[in-house]
Each structure stands twice: as C-alpha cells, then as structure tokens.
Amino acid sequence: xxxxxxxxxxxxxxxxxKGWEQVAFEAAHSAVLAHxxxxxxxxxxxxxxxxxxxxxFAGKGWSVVAVEPADRLRWHAQALHPSPSIAxxxxxxxxxxxxxxxxxxxxxxxxxxxxxxxAPADRRRAFRKLVTLLKPGGRLIISLRHxxxxxxxxxxxxxxxxxxxxxxxxxxxxxxxxxxxxxAGRADITWTxxxxxxxxxxTGALPLVRxxxxxxxxxxxxxxxxxxxIARIADQSASFARYADDHVELPLGLVxxxxxxxxxxLVEEDIPQAPSHRGxxxxxxxxxxxxxxxxxxxFELRPGATFAAPRGHAIAAAIGDxxxxxxxxxxxxxxxxxxxPIFPTRYAGRFRLAxxxxxxxxxxxxxxxxxxxxxLHLWIAxxxxxxxxxxxxxxxxxxxxEAYARRQGREVPLQTIGSALRWIDPQRDTLEVRRIIAHLLxxxxxxxxxxxxDRITDLAKVDVDHCFPFAAWPCxxxxxxxxxxxxxxxxxxxxxxxxxxxxxxxxxxxDWWTIAYRDGRFTQRMTxxxxxxxxxLPIEEPSPPFGTxxxxxxxxxxxxxxxxxxxxxxxxxxxxxxxxxxxxxxHQDQQLTEWEGPRRKA
Numbered sequence: 001x002x003x004x005x006x007x008x009x010x011x012x013x014x015x016x017x018k019g020w021e022q023v024a025f026e027a028a029h030s031a032v033l034a035h036x037x038x039x040x041x042x043x044x045x046x047x048x049x050x051x052x053x054x055x056x057f058a059g060k061g062w063s064v065v066a067v068e069p070a071d072r073l074r075w076h077a078q079a080l081h082p083s084p085s086i087a088x089x090x091x092x093x094x095x096x097x098x099x100x101x102x103x104x105x106x107x108x109x110x111x112x113x114x115x116x117x118x119a120p121a122d123r124r125r126a127f128r129k130l131v132t133l134l135k136p137g138g139r140l141i142i143s144l145r146h147x148x149x150x151x152x153x154x155x156x157x158x159x160x161x162x163x164x165x166x167x168x169x170x171x172x173x174x175x176x177x178x179x180x181x182x183x184a185g186r187a188d189i190t191w192t193x194x195x196x197x198x199x200x201x202x203t204g205a206l207p208l209v210r211x212x213x214x215x216x217x218x219x220x221x222x223x224x225x226x227x228x229x230i231a232r233i234a235d236q237s238a239s240f241a242r243y244a245d246d247h248v249e250l251p252l253g254l255v256x257x258x259x260x261x262x263x264x265x266l267v268e269e270d271i272p273q274a275p276s277h278r279g280x281x282x283x284x285x286x287x288x289x290x291x292x293x294x295x296x297x298x299f300e301l302r303p304g305a306t307f308a309a310p311r312g313h314a315i316a317a318a319i320g321d322x323x324x325x326x327x328x329x330x331x332x333x334x335x336x337x338x339x340x341p342i343f344p345t346r347y348a349g350r351f352r353l354a355x356x357x358x359x360x361x362x363x364x365x366x367x368x369x370x371x372x373x374x375x376l377h378l379w380i381a382x383x384x385x386x387x388x389x390x391x392x393x394x395x396x397x398x399x400x401x402e403a404y405a406r407r408q409g410r411e412v413p414l415q416t417i418g419s420a421l422r423w424i425d426p427q428r429d430t431l432e433v434r435r436i437i438a439h440l441l442x443x444x445x446x447x448x449x450x451x452x453x454d455r456i457t458d459l460a461k462v463d464v465d466h467c468f469p470f471a472a473w474p475c476x477x478x479x480x481x482x483x484x485x486x487x488x489x490x491x492x493x494x495x496x497x498x499x500x501x502x503x504x505x506x507x508x509x510x511d512w513w514t515i516a517y518r519d520g521r522f523t524q525r526m527t528x529x530x531x532x533x534x535x536x537l538p539i540e541e542p543s544p545p546f547g548t549x550x551x552x553x554x555x556x557x558x559x560x561x562x563x564x565x566x567x568x569x570x571x572x573x574x575x576x577x578x579x580x581x582x583x584x585x586x587h588q589d590q591q592l593t594e595w596e597g598p599r600r601k602a
Contacts, residue, residue: 005117006092008153009049009070017050017076023183025056029112031178032141032193041107042588044133046093047114051077051086057110058085063499063584065106067091067099084500087580093118094126096133100243102581103383103538104588105135111142115163116155125245127166131198132380140172140196147182147189160192172196205381208342209389212334213396220274220283222330224397226343229258230374231389232423234382237303237535239578240363247373252345253366254303256322260290261301265420271412272404285325289317298424303535304477304528305361312359320350323369331372345372362531384589394421425474430464433481436516437462445515450482450508451492451501452598463489467509468582469496472590477532478517478525479575482509488598495595496586502579504597510572530570537578538585539570 009016026033040061045054048066050073057064063085068074069092078088091098093114109130118126134140144158164174175195182189212227233240233250237258241248266273267286276282280291292314295301307315324347331345348370353359374382382389398417405412438459440447447456456462465484468475471494484492497505517529533539586592 005154006069010072013070013073013076017073017080019184020050020052021080025053028183029053029143029193030183031180031191032143032176032195035139035141035176035195037108037139042104042584043108043110044099044106045110045112046096046130047111047117048077048088049073049113051081053110053112054086055081055083058083062108063587065089065099065102065104067096084498084503087584094122094129095245096129097243098540099133100129101239101241101538101540103238104581104585105138105380105384106133107135107138109134109138109140111140113143113145115142116145116158118156120156123162124166124169127163127170128246131170131172132376134198135384136198138198139175140198142194142196144192144194145189146192147186160194163194167194167196172198205378206385208378209381210392212342213393216334218400220277220329221397221400222273222325223334224393224400225259225262226255226326226330226334228390228393229255229262230343230372231382231386231393232258232262234379235386238383239534239536239538240303240366241374241379243376245376247376248379249371249373251363251366252323252326252347252370252372253319253351253368255326255345255372256319256369257301257303257361257366259285259322259326260293260318261298262423264295264298264301269416269420271401271417271420272408273401275404275407277404278408284329285318285322287318287321289314289321293318299426303361303363303366304531306524306528307359307361309353309356309358312357313353316351316353316359316365320369323347326372327370342378343372343374346370360527360531362527363534397421426476428470428474429476430481433464433478433516434459434462437464437483440515447483447512447515448508449485449488450505450512451484451497452488453508454485454488456483456485461486465489465492467497467502467579468586469494469592472496472592473586475536477536478529479513479533479537479579483512491598492595494592496583496592498594498596499580499583501595501597502576502583506573506576509576513572513575533570533575533578537575538581539574539578
C-alpha cells in the first residue's frame with residue numbers, strides 16, 4: 001500500500017470510521033461467518049480501519065493484532081475500541097516488516113476490503129508475506145471489492161481468479177469462494193470472500209532441514225553446528241534478525257558467538273568433531289585466542305556481556321576466527337540442489353579493539369564481522385519448531401562423533417557426548433537483583449511490587465519474580481526480573497501474566513527499570529539491560545539502510561548504522577510493547593496457565 005493509498009484515510013478518518021461502524025460485523029461478513037473457527041486463537045486483522053472487526057474478534061475471545069498504516073485512523077480506532085485483547089501495529093502491505101519482526105504466527109489472517117489497495121505489481125510479494133505470517137494449519141480470509149473505483153482513494157481492480165492462482169502458487173488450498181451484495185446498500189458494489197487454508201509445512205522448510213541433518217555429506221560436524229546455531233538464534237535472539245523479502249540477515253558475530261558457546265565444552269573435553277580432530281589440532285577456528293578466552297561457563301558468551309582486557313581481546317579474536325571458519329566452510333558447502341548456498345555468508349574481517357579497552361558484546365560489535373542470510377521460510381520454521389528439530393540434529397551429531405572416535409581407535413561414552421552437547425542455559429539466579437533492591441532500600445528509594453502496587457520496605461519480605469516464568473523460558477535478563485512481595489510471587493509461581501495485567505503494570509515496571517537499571521551512575525548495568533532487551537525481545541527499531549550488494553547476498557548493510565544504532569537508548573515503552581508480543585508467543589507456543597493478578601485479601 002503506497003502513501004497515496006493511506007493518506008485519504010488519515011484525512012477523512014472520522015467519516016470513514018463512522019461509515020464502517022454503522023454496519024455490524026455480522027452483516028458485513030455474513031457470507032464467511034461459517035468459516036470462522038469456533039475455537040479462538042490469534043488473528044491478524046490487516047488493514048483494521050475503525051477497529052470494528054478487531055473488536056468483534058476480541059469480544060469472541062480471540063487475541064488480535066490490528067494492523068493499520070493510517071496513523072490518525074489507527075489512533076481513532078484505539079479510542080473507539082479499547083481492549084486489552086487488541087495490540088495495534090503501524091504496518092502495511094506489501095512488506096509487513098514490523099509484523100514479521102514480532103515473531104508470532106496467526107491462526108487466522110483477516111484481510112477485509114484491503115486487497116484492492118495493493119498494486120498488482122506488489123501482490124505476489126504481499127501474498128508471500130501473508131503466507132509467511134500464517135501458522136501451518138491456519139486460515140486466510142480475503143474479501144474483494146468489485147465495482148466502480150472511487151475518485152478520492154487509489155484502488156485497483158481485483159479478481160478472485162488472481163487470488164486463487166496466488167494461493168496455488170504458495171501451497172494454500174481454496175476452501176470456499178462466496179459472493180454477496182454490499183452490506184451498506186450500495187447497488188453498484190459487490191463482494192467476494194475467499195477462504196484459504198495452509199496445510200502443515202506447506203513451505204517445504206522441514207524437508208530442507210531433514211536433508212541438512214540426515215542426507216548432506218559431512219566431513220565434520222560443522223554443517224550440523226551451523227544449523228543448530230541458527231535455530232538457537234531463532235529461538236533466543238531473533239530480534240537481531242533484519243527482514244528482507246525472501247530472507248533474513250543475522251550478524252555473523254552473533255552466529256560466531258553462539259558457535260563458540262556451543263563448541264567450548266566439546267573442544268575442551270577432546271570430543272572429536274572431524275576425523276582429524278584430536279587434542280588441539282584439526283579444527284580451523286580453535287587457535288590461541290580460543291584457549292585464551294578464560295570463560296568459566298559457555299553462557300557467559302552472550303549478547304549484553306562485557307569483558308575487560310585482556311580477556312575481551314581474546315574473545316573478540318576467537319569470534320573472528322569462528323566467523324572466518326563459518327564463512328569458508330559450512331556456509332559455503334551447505335547448498336541447494338543448484339549449488340547455491342542455503343546460508344550465504346560474508347565475512348567482513350576482524351574487529352579491532354583499542355589496547356586495554358573493554359569488550360561490549362552489543363549489536364554494533366556483532367554486525368561488524370559480517371552477515372549470514374537465512375531463507376525466510378526456513379527462519380520461520382526454525383522459530384516455531386526448534387524444540388522438535390534439535391533432538392534429530394543431536395542424534396545425528398552423536399553418530400558422527402562416535403564414527404570419528406572409532407576411526408581414531410578410541411571410544412567416547414554416550415553420557416560424555418550428551419553432556420558436552422547440552423546447550424547451556426542460564427542458571428536461575430536473582431542474587432544480583434536482590435543486591436540492587438537492598439541498595440535501593442538503603443537509599444530510601446521507593447520500591448513497589450510490580451503486580452500489586454504494594455510498597456516494599458523490608459528486604460525479608462521481597463522476592464525477585466521472573467515476569468515470564470523461568471520454568472517455561474529460561475531468561476535471567478535484567479528486564480525480566482521484577483520486585484514482588486513474597487505473598488504475590490508465591491501466588492503467581494510459574495503462571496504467565498495476562499496481557500491485561502501486563503498492561504496495567506506497565507508504569508510500575510517502567511519505574512522499576514528507571515531506578516534499578518537506568519540510573520546514570522551505573523553505565524555498565526544500563527548497557528547490559530538494553531543489550532539484553534535487544535537480544536531477546538522482538539523490539540521494533542529502525543531498519544538499517546541498504547548498501548552495496550555483497551557476494552552471494554541480496555543486499556548488504558552499512559555497518560555505520562549498527563555502530564550508531566547500538567548506542568541509542570531504548571525507550572521503555574518499546575521494551576514493554578515487545579514484552580506483550582513475547583507474552584503472546586509464549587502463550588501461543590506453550591499454552592501456559594495464565595495469571596490475572598493478585599487475589600483480594602480476605
């Protein structure tokens with residue numbers, strides 16, 4: 001949708017909203033009502049207009065993301081239909097870049113009276129994005145407007161044949177095509193409703209993953225390692241991804257950081273990763289810097305961490321060695337049938353730290369090494385299915401290790417292999433935040449339980465709560481740790497806060513972050529807080545500028561953007577907004593029991 005298509009809805013937002021609100025949802029969509037699931041899920045209302053349809057879905061128990069590009073119309077719609085079940089997003093077709101970055105997939109995509117605003121040249125791209133955002137087994141419902149085109153709003157002719165052809169091209173099944181008159185009584189206007197279903201894994205991502213794991217020839221474990229690293233980033237650090245039409249780009253420094261985190265124990269325990277790997281020989285990335293990292297736990301190698309010299313210099317050099325190996329080995333040799341790389345990667349060279357300077361693992365640093373491209377359909381599948389893909393991947397990795405060990409005339413116990421392959425997540429640790437609370441209490445700073453609003457004055461009665469339960473999502477990031485009374489924390493336990501409760505607590509959460517983490521006296525703590533939020537939450541931030549095309553990549557980014565962008569302060573409302581989407585993803589993926597808030601005292 002071009003700016004010309006959007007502007008009329010900004011200029012005449014009140015009149016347009018009034019017209020839509022005068023026609024009831026059931027009357028406007030009577031032809032497709034029978035095709036709406038009786039079981040509520042997550043719906044994306046693309047081109048939400050006045051919010052009438054979004055409000056109807058919310059009233060029926062659906063979680064709604066309402067996408068409306070016209071700012072004044074969107075603000076008016078939010079005022080007309082305030083609901084904790086509706087998240088509003090300023091995005092538009094054909095790209096829907098902001099919605100893609102949020103990392104959630106819809107059970108239903110609802111596209112009412114929008115398709116005629118998409119220029120014919122943009123429709124294939126727009127349809128591909130809609131399919132990408134749809135959960136396998138999900139449904140896409142599109143309504144098409146037929147009749148004279150208005151003079152005051154840019155529109156294009158639409159046909160059901162065109163939409164059905166796009167559906168076939170993208171693997172969707174046409175479930176129903178309905179015809180109906182205009183519910184507002186305009187005699188020259190008619191409507192077509194098209195109901196489309198996406199079968200499970202219609203994108204073909206899983207056969208590609210299976211081929212990498214089970215069928216691709218391997219002279220080392222590197223190919224499996226690269227796939228596992230990308231799956232882990234998709235699950236834990238997806239906010240680093242930059243979206244393009246048919247792929248996402250990841251900072252090569254992040255890929256290399258996770259690579260070192262994954263290989264650290266395998267190398268230290270002398271578990272063979274190639275037929276020639278024994279001791280300190282046989283792996284290209286294991287050089288002097290690897291042994292000089294002096295990291296007690298692999299989990300220390302994570303975004304947001306800071307390391308003083310000389311350890312920081314060794315880690316930066318080890319990341320460079322890993323990045324070079326990734327670019328020249330697995331990223332080069334993992335290919336499609338036509339020999340083009342699945343994960344085209346460009347290595348930009350080493351990061352140079354000034355003598356004696358500390359290393360901050362932030363986004364500017366991670367992007368400085370280069371970038372790795374991942375096909376969009378594969379990225380979405382890894383985000384959704386990494387927990388199911390990993391066991392198959394580890395089983396094949398174990399077989400390779402056993403084969404390499406036999407060729408070297410030795411045996412490595414399965415228990416040793418399994419232990420070394422285990423991904424190291426954070427250990428539940430709230431001690432640092434308890435110390436911060438104790439310090440603030442000593443300074444007589446006001447601290448409140450974020451869920452009840454009760455003031456906390458006694459350290460013995462305080463708990464540090466994981467906003468999103470640690471048992472479901474191991475995350476000890478500072479933004480996820482909140483002050484709570486012991487009584488409230490015992491009541492909440494491992495439940496997931498409702499969207500309504502999270503929104504009601506926003507001001508208290510923001511106040512806590514301000515006094516605990518964003519105090520200018522503690523620069524390192526503030527930097528860690530923001531980089532952890534950037535690394536784990538789907539935060540909406542500016543997209544990087546396009547640069548010069550790089551070898552094997554659709555485009556390259558200007559690294560100056562990442563250096564400048566990494567130093568910008570994150571607004572608290574952007575973090576809180578991203579938390580709402582992360583909450584939605586946890587609820588969608590794990591079906592956690594929800595907690596509506598503190599019970600009233602008897």
